[in-house]
Amino acid sequence: MASERAAGHDVSALIVDDDAHLRALLADVLQDEGFDVSTASNGFSALRLAGERRPRLVLLDVVLPELSGAEVLEELRASSATRDIAVVMVTGNPQRLTDAQLADADGLVRKPFDVPELLATVHRAFQHATARYAASVAPASTVSHRHPERSLRPPARQGRGRHH
Numbered sequence: 001m002a003s004e005r006a007a008g009h010d011v012s013a014l015i016v017d018d019d020a021h022l023r024a025l026l027a028d029v030l031q032d033e034g035f036d037v038s039t040a041s042n043g044f045s046a047l048r049l050a051g052e053r054r055p056r057l058v059l060l061d062v063v064l065p066e067l068s069g070a071e072v073l074e075e076l077r078a079s080s081a082t083r084d085i086a087v088v089m090v091t092g093n094p095q096r097l098t099d100a101q102l103a104d105a106d107g108l109v110r111k112p113f114d115v116p117e118l119l120a121t122v123h124r125a126f127q128h129a130t131a132r133y134a135a136s137v138a139p140a141s142t143v144s145h146r147h148p149e150r151s152l153r154p155p156a157r158q159g160r161g162r163h164h
Contacts, residue, residue, distance in 0.1 A: 012036045012053060016046040016072065017061040017090070022111075026059055026090070029115055030122075043067025047075055050082050057122060060105075062091040070101050077104050084136075086129035088121055106132075 013035040015026045020041070027037045038053055040046040042065045050058060058076065062069040069089060076082045087104075089097065092111035102108060106125035109118050 011057065012038070012055040013057040013059065014046065014049055014053065014055040015039045015059045016041075016043070016064065016069070017059075018042065018064055019061075022061075026118075029118065030057075030059075033119065033122075041065070043069070043072045046072050050076060050085065051079070054081065055085060057125065058085055058087045059090050059109075059122075060087055062089060062093050062096050068096075070097060073101060073104055084129060084133045086122075086125040088125045090118075 011034065013030050015023050015030070015037060016039070017023045017026070018041050023039045023041070027039055030037050035057070038049050038055065040049050044066050046058070046060070046064075047067070049055075060069045060072060064072070067075075069091065073087055073089070076085060076087060086106045088107040088109060089102075089105045090109045090111060090113070091097075094102075094108060094110055097105075097108075106128040107121040109121050
């Protein structure tokens with residue numbers, strides 16, 4: 001069950017929307033799935049909380065006071081501390097997002113939405129974010145081109161250590 005997966009992995013989420021009723025609804029849905037939920041009502045609070053709490057998921061409205069959701073997404077992706085967070089844009093205004101911004105997001109849910117659609121998108125977003133992270137990590141064989149023997153085996157005088 002999805003809630004067991006979320007709770008078992010101590011998954012945190014940040015919900016960013018200026019509509020208090022929608023924030024509460026989304027928080028209830030994610031808490032029922034086992035998420036530890038934080039909320040923010042504007043872009044500046046969202047960035048502060050994302051940096052402090054490092055959630056695994058952000059549900060992000062596009063139209064926000066102070067900083068737009070698109071600007072928040074850009075800032076999240078620009079920071080090494082937050083670039084690997086799964087971000088799902090939740091909006092009634094998807095036309096306000098460029099193709100590049102949609103590509104930077106891990107998912108899109110149009111308002112009004114149904115809960116199963118939202119949860120399916122959240123789970124796909126985790127897969128997308130995991131794949132993006134894996135693609136950004138350099139394979140071990142490309143770490144050192146100048147001294148490939150160092151990446152393949154330990155120096156001869158080291159008699160102790162792990163051997164695979």
